Amino acid sequence: MSAPVMSGGAKEHIIDIVRKYTKPISLYVGLALVLGITYVRQIPARIRSHANSSIARLTLFLVTLLVADMYSWTYGLMAALFSILIVAVSPRIEGFEDDTDIKLVIQKRRWFVEEVMGENPIGISEDKVSTKAIQDQGNSVSTGK
Numbered sequence: 001m002s003a004p005v006m007s008g009g010a011k012e013h014i015i016d017i018v019r020k021y022t023k024p025i026s027l028y029v030g031l032a033l034v035l036g037i038t039y040v041r042q043i044p045a046r047i048r049s050h051a052n053s054s055i056a057r058l059t060l061f062l063v064t065l066l067v068a069d070m071y072s073w074t075y076g077l078m079a080a081l082f083s084i085l086i087v088a089v090s091p092r093i094e095g096f097e098d099d100t101d102i103k104l105v106i107q108k109r110r111w112f113v114e115e116v117m118g119e120n121p122i123g124i125s126e127d128k129v130s131t132k133a134i135q136d137q138g139n140s141v142s143t144g145k
Contacts, residue, residue: 026071033067033078040085052090060087 050056060083068076102123114121
């Protein structure tokens with residue numbers, strides 16, 4: 001005699017629910033991907049900045065593979081496009097620190113340009129500018145005869 005196999009009951013109901021709601025969930029995923037691709041720049045910068053980390057890139061890659069495997073290759077392509085766009089528009093963090101020192105303007109008399117433009121600055125970040133002369137690289141050939 002063989003072991004009894006459950007038929008009907010909760011197992012059948014769960015399978016029926018999964019089959020019934022597969023199509024709407026697929027449509028919602030597609031709609032979310034289209035909206036994400038279209039409005040990728042409206043995602044807050046705080047969230048987009050996290051997309052540039054190694055863990056987030058790996059997660060985006062795995063989610064793209066999961067979407068392509070579970071739904072279709074077109075949804076996988078849209079997920080890949082969304083991943084590329086969110087990494088491309090994420091704010092970059094520079095390796096340099098902003099060490100500018102802001103000095104308060106205490107002069108009563110303003111510069112001529114400030115008077116003409118109607119500016120009334122209360123602080124200045126750069127009061128001295130260093131420039132370097134243009135240097136010849138020595139690669140030019142003279143055409144003298």
